Amino acid sequence: LEERTSTWFNGLNMSNVYYKDFKPESRQQYGGCSAWCINETAYRVLKTGGDETGLGRWAWSILRGRNGIILRVIAAYRPVLSQYGATTVWNQQHTYFLEQGEDKCPRILFNEHLTMAIKKWMEEGEQIVLGIDYNDPINGKSDLEKRLKDIGVVNAIQHNHQSRAPPTRTPGTNTIDSIFCSKS
Numbered sequence: 001l002e003e004r005t006s007t008w009f010n011g012l013n014m015s016n017v018y019y020k021d022f023k024p025e026s027r028q029q030y031g032g033c034s035a036w037c038i039n040e041t042a043y044r045v046l047k048t049g050g051d052e053t054g055l056g057r058w059a060w061s062i063l064r065g066r067n068g069i070i071l072r073v074i075a076a077y078r079p080v081l082s083q084y085g086a087t088t089v090w091n092q093q094h095t096y097f098l099e100q101g102e103d104k105c106p107r108i109l110f111n112e113h114l115t116m117a118i119k120k121w122m123e124e125g126e127q128i129v130l131g132i133d134y135n136d137p138i139n140g141k142s143d144l145e146k147r148l149k150d151i152g153v154v155n156a157i158q159h160n161h162q163s164r165a166p167p168t169r170t171p172g173t174n175t176i177d178s179i180f181c182s183k184s
Contacts, residue, residue: 001034011042015059015075017050022092031089033059035075046070052117055093057110062126072121076132078110078144107136108143115147128153128182137174138165148180156181 005012018032033056037045044063051057058076065071079089086095093106102109118128130153136142138155145155157165157178165175 009038009042011037011039013037013042013045013048013061015048015050015061017059018056019054019092019096020056021054022096024087028087030087031077031079031092032056033075033077035059035061035073037061037063037073051113053096053113055096057093058114058117070126072126072128074118074128074130074132076110076114076130078107078132078134078136080135081105081107111144111147115144115151118148118153119151122151122153122182126182128180130180131177132180133177135176138176138178139174152183153180154183155179 001016002012002014005014013036015035016032017034018029022029033050035048041063044065045061046064047062048060050059057078058074060072060074063071063073077089079093082088082090083094085091090106093109097104097106097109118130122128130148132144134142134144138145138158140155140158148154155178157175165178167173168175168177
């Protein structure tokens, strides 16, 4: 990916994550995230990383802004509930968590783990921008939205479009992707 994109921008810093320990039966593997900082933003990146489990559920970049402000930009992917097929992202994550002794749905664990991580980062003084492919309607009623709102992270798309947030795809009726930001 780095080689293919090396001439696209004046600067490029990317964090690419996926479940590296998964051994697919074919050359194809589903899942993963990539967070890109391009052009002048690339030179403000202090550190990059991803989901601590190594599943590739989210990738992040930490940037330093004016007046010493620290911003963590996160790209996240919550799996579709697809239990059929060993290589689906849901099954990759479910198998991983079963091996850890955890039998909850990976989508529920995603909500819990991402919210805990964001809360910790905000307590450390970071500001947050989260771009997410949630794979369920984002309409102010989802579990993740409620959790994020409780810790001071708002849906920037809904804030700007009120109840008329545009659908994620055309044709489509639901918004399943969004951008969330910490209030401060």
